[in-house]
Amino acid sequence: VTHSGAETLAVGDVVDLNVTSGSGTTENVTVTSVTSSTEFKVASSTSVSTSGNATFTKQNSVNITAGDVDGIQTTTDSLLSSKQSNDLIDVLSEGEIAGFHSPLEAGLTQGTDKYNIAALKDVFLNGTQVLKKSADINNLTEGDFNFTREDISFEPRFGTSSQTALDTINEIESETAVGVEVTKATPVSRSISNQIDKLRITIVFPSLQQFNTSDGSTNGTQVNLSIKITENNGTEHRVIKGTKGAVIGKTNTQYFRDYIIKGLSNLSYPITATVTRVTNDSTDTNLQNKFSWSSFTEITAEQRAYVDIAHVGLRFNAESFRSIPTRTYRIRGIKVKIPHNATVRSDGSISYKDVNGNDIPFNGTLKTDKEWTNDPAWVLYDVLTNTRYGASIPETAIDKFAFYSASEYNSTQIDDGSGTGTTEARFSCNVNINNQKEAFELIQDLCSVMRVQAFYEAGSITISQDRPSDPVYTFNISNVTEGGFSYSNQSQKAKFTKINVGFFDMTTQAIDYETVDDTTAQSRYGIKTQTIKSFATTSRGQASRMAKWLLFNQNNSSEIVNFSITAEAGVLVRPGQIISVADEVKQGVRRGGRIKTGISTTQIEVDDTASTDLVTTNTAKLSVILSDG
Numbered sequence: 227v228t229h230s231g232a233e234t235l236a237v238g239d240v241v242d243l244n245v246t247s248g249s250g251t252t253e254n255v256t257v258t259s260v261t262s263s264t265e266f267k268v269a270s271s272t273s274v275s276t277s278g279n280a281t282f283t284k285q286n287s288v289n290i291t292a293g294d295v296d297g298i299q300t301t302t303d304s305l306l307s308s309k310q311s312n313d314l315i316d317v318l319s320e321g322e323i324a325g326f327h328s329p330l331e332a333g334l335t336q337g338t339d340k341y342n343i344a345a346l347k348d349v350f351l352n353g354t355q356v357l358k359k360s361a362d363i364n365n366l367t368e369g370d371f372n373f374t375r376e377d378i379s380f381e382p383r384f385g386t387s388s389q390t391a392l393d394t395i396n397e398i399e400s401e402t403a404v405g406v407e408v409t410k411a412t413p414v415s416r417s418i419s420n421q422i423d424k425l426r427i428t429i430v431f432p433s434l435q436q437f438n439t440s441d442g443s444t445n446g447t448q449v450n451l452s453i454k455i456t457e458n459n460g461t462e463h464r465v466i467k468g469t470k471g472a473v474i475g476k477t478n479t480q481y482f483r484d485y486i487i488k489g490l491s492n493l494s495y496p497i498t499a500t501v502t503r504v505t506n507d508s509t510d511t512n513l514q515n516k517f518s519w520s521s522f523t524e525i526t527a528e529q530r531a532y533v534d535i536a537h538v539g540l541r542f543n544a545e546s547f548r549s550i551p552t553r554t555y556r557i558r559g560i561k562v563k564i565p566h567n568a569t570v571r572s573d574g575s576i577s578y579k580d581v582n583g584n585d586i587p588f589n590g591t592l593k594t595d596k597e598w599t600n601d602p603a604w605v606l607y608d609v610l611t612n613t614r615y616g617a618s619i620p621e622t623a624i625d626k627f628a629f630y631s632a633s634e635y636n637s638t639q640i641d642d643g644s645g646t647g648t649t650e651a652r653f654s655c656n657v658n659i660n661n662q663k664e665a666f667e668l669i670q671d672l673c674s675v676m677r678v679q680a681f682y683e684a685g686s687i688t689i690s691q692d693r694p695s696d697p698v699y700t701f702n703i704s705n706v707t708e709g710g711f712s713y714s715n716q717s718q719k720a721k722f723t724k725i726n727v728g729f730f731d732m733t734t735q736a737i738d739y740e741t742v743d744d745t746t747a748q749s750r751y752g753i754k755t756q757t758i759k760s761f762a763t764t765s766r767g768q769a770s771r772m773a774k775w776l777l778f779n780q781n782n783s784s785e786i787v788n789f790s791i792t793a794e795a796g797v798l799v800r801p802g803q804i805i806s807v808a809d810e811v812k813q814g815v816r817r818g819g820r821i822k823t824g825i826s827t828t829q830i831e832v833d834d835t836a837s838t839d840l841v842t843t844n845t846a847k848l849s850v851i852l853s854d855g
Contacts, residue, residue, distance in 0.1 A: 227267070229282065234263070235260050235266050240256055242467060303476075304475035305477065306434060309543060310544040311377075311544055314539075316538050316553055317536070320534070320535060321534060322386050322561050323557055323598070325382075327348050328359075334363075336382075344363050349540070352551040357370060358371070358372060373543075377543035378542050379394050381539040383535075385537075387534055391530055395541065397526060399526075401522070402416075407518045408429075408518060409503055415500040415501075416499050417497070422491070424527070425487040425522060426484055426487075427487065428485075430483075430518050432480055434481060444478070449473045449503070449517060450473075450503075451471045457493045466485050487499075560598070563608065564576065564599055566592060575636070577637065600651075600656050602636055602654070602672060603629045605655045606680075607626075617669075635693050636676050639652075643766070644766075650768070652768075653768065654762075656763070656764045676691065678690060696804065698798075698799065698803045702819060703810055703819070704818065705794070711809045711811070712789070713785060713812070723752070723754050723755075725757075726741050728760060728769075730763065740773060758776075787807060810837070819832045820833045
C-alpha cells in the first residue's frame with residue numbers, strides 16, 4: 227500500500243484502510259512490513275485494488291486526542307468514573323391492589339408524581355426506607371431521603387386489566403458474565419443465539435494511568451479497542467472503532483465502560499461478538515492499561531403491561547449496594563368482594579353501620595366493585611371463588627351469610643392490649659402468599675386467623691366460628707346410643723404454661739414474639755414453653771389474644787366427650803356449634819330425658835320420673851327441644 231508519508235508506521239501497527247477504488251474497505255488490519263516511508267504491507271482477507279495513494283487511520287495513534295463517552299469527549303486529563311444502575315421489575319401481587327399505604331393515608335391520587343414520591347416511604351432497600359416517614363411531600367429536601375434522590379427511580383402499576391407498560395423500564399435484559407482479559411494477541415468472542423434488538427458490552431479497566439518516574443506525577447493514558455459483530459452467514463460489522471473505541475483518561479479505581487450496539491434484530495443468527503484490543507499490551511509496570519470483557523447483556527425492546535398483575539419498576543445506583551438489595555414494599559393488598567352494606571375503615575376492618583351508627587341489614591349480595599379489606603372472612607371468600615389464583619368455586623356454592631356473620635365478629639373493635647386505650651379489629655389478615663399451596667392447606671391457614679372451620683353442607687361451603695354463643699342442642703342418656711358418654715383428657719404434663727406467638731412486626735420488618743404466661747399453672751407445674759407462628763398476623767395485640775385463647779382452651783376445653791347419637795340429633799347439629807351434655811353418670815343426678823306426655827300447659831311427665839331430679843328453686847328453667855329442632 228502506498229501513502230503520502232504523512233504518518234510514520236511500524237510493524238504491528240493497526241490501521242483502518244480506506245482504498246481509493248476497489249471492492250471494499252479493509253478495517254482493523256495489521257502492518258506486516260514497512261518497505262519505505264511511503265509504502266507498507268498488510269495482511270487482509272478482503273480482496274481490494276488501489277490506484278494512487280490510500281488513506282488510512284492509525285488506530286493506536288496518539289493523534290486520537292479525544293475519546294467519546296456517550297457523546298462527551300474525554301482527554302488524558304479527564305478523570306474517569308463509572309456509574310451503573312440496576313433495573314428491576316418486582317411483582318407485588320396477582321390481581322388489583324389498593325396501592326401503597328403512605329399516599330393512600332395522605333389522600334393522594336394514583337398516577338401523580340406526588341403519589342409516586344410518597345410511595346417511597348413504603349419502599350425499603352435492605353430494610354432502609356427510601357423516603358423518611360417524617361418527610362413533607364410538599365416541601366422535600368435532600369435530607370428527607372436515605373439514598374441520593376437522583377439515584378432512585380420508581381414507577382408502580384396496580385394490577386388493573388387496562389394498565390399500560392412501564393415508562394422507565396421497557397426493555398427485557400439478560401446479562402451474561404464473561405470475565406476474560408482481552409489482549410492484542412487474543413481477541414475474545416462470544417456467540418449469541420437469541421434474536422435480540424440490542425447488545426450491551428461492558429468493558430472493565432482495573433485502572434487506567436501512567437506513572438511519570440521523573441516527577442512522580444500520575445498521568446492519563448489511552449487504550450483503543452474495537453468491537454465486531456459477525457453474522458451466521460459470515461457478514462462482519464465493525465460497530466465500534468476509532469474515537470468510539472478510544473478510552474482516554476485516568477482512573478486509579480475500577481472503571482466500567484458500556485457499549486450499546488443497536489439494530490441487531492434483522493441479522494442472521496447466531497451472531498458472534500468479538501472484542502479486540504488495538505493498542506499494544508503494556509510491558510511497563512508504570513503503564514496500567516489492561517482491560518477485560520466483563521459481561522454482555524442481551525436486550526429485547528419489549529413493552530409488557532403485565533395486565534392484572536401489580537408490579538413496580540425500580541432503578542437504583544449500583545454503587546450504593548455491593549449486591550442486589552432485598553426489597554420490601556408496604557401495600558394495601560388485593561381488592562376483594564365485600565357486602566353491599568360494608569364500609570372499609572382505615573385499618574382495613576369493616577363496619578356494617580350507617581353514619582348514625584345503626585345496623586344496615588345484609589341482603590345476601592356483594593358490591594360490584596371490589597375494595598381492599600383485611601377482614602379474613604372476605605379474604606377467604608376471595609381465595610375460594612377467584613378463578614385466576616383461587617379455588618374457582620362458584621359463588622352460588624358459598625354460604626355468604628355464614629361469612630357475613632364471621633365478618634361481623636372479626637371486625638368488632640376491641641382493646642388492642644397496648645394499655646393506651648386504643649382499639650383494633652378482633653381479627654385481621656395481612657399476609658403475602660407467595661408460593662403455591664394445596665388448596666386445603668391454604669384454606670385451613672386462613673381459617674385459623676379467625677378461628678373458623680370450613681365444611682361442606684347441603685350443596686354449599688360454609689364456615690363455623692369459635693365465638694361465644696348459646697348451646698343449640700342438649701344431649702342426655704335418652705338421645706344417645708346405649709354406650710352413653712365416654713371422656714378423655716390431655717395429661718397435665720403435656721400442657722404448656724408459657725406461649726410464644728410469632729408475628730410479623732411491620733416496624734422492624736421481622737418476626738417478633740409476644741409471650742403470655744399462665745402464672746397459676748406455672749406455680750403448680752413449672753414453666754413449659756410452646757412457640758408457634760401466627761399466620762397472617764401483624765398485630766402484637768392479635769398475637770397476644772391467640773396465646774390467651776390457646777391457654778384458656780388448654781385449661782378449660784381440653785376434655786373430649788365421645789358418644790353416638792340418634793338420627794334426629796344428627797340432622798340438626800353442625801360442626802362448630804355449642805352443645806350441652808347432661809350426663810347423669812358424671813353429674814350424679816338425672817336432669818335430662820324425654821317428655822312422656824304433656825299433662826297441661828304448665829305440667830309435663832318425663833320418661834323416668836323415679837330417677838329424674840329437676841330442681842324448682844332459683845328460678846330454674848326447663849329447656850325443651852321440639853321436633854323441628
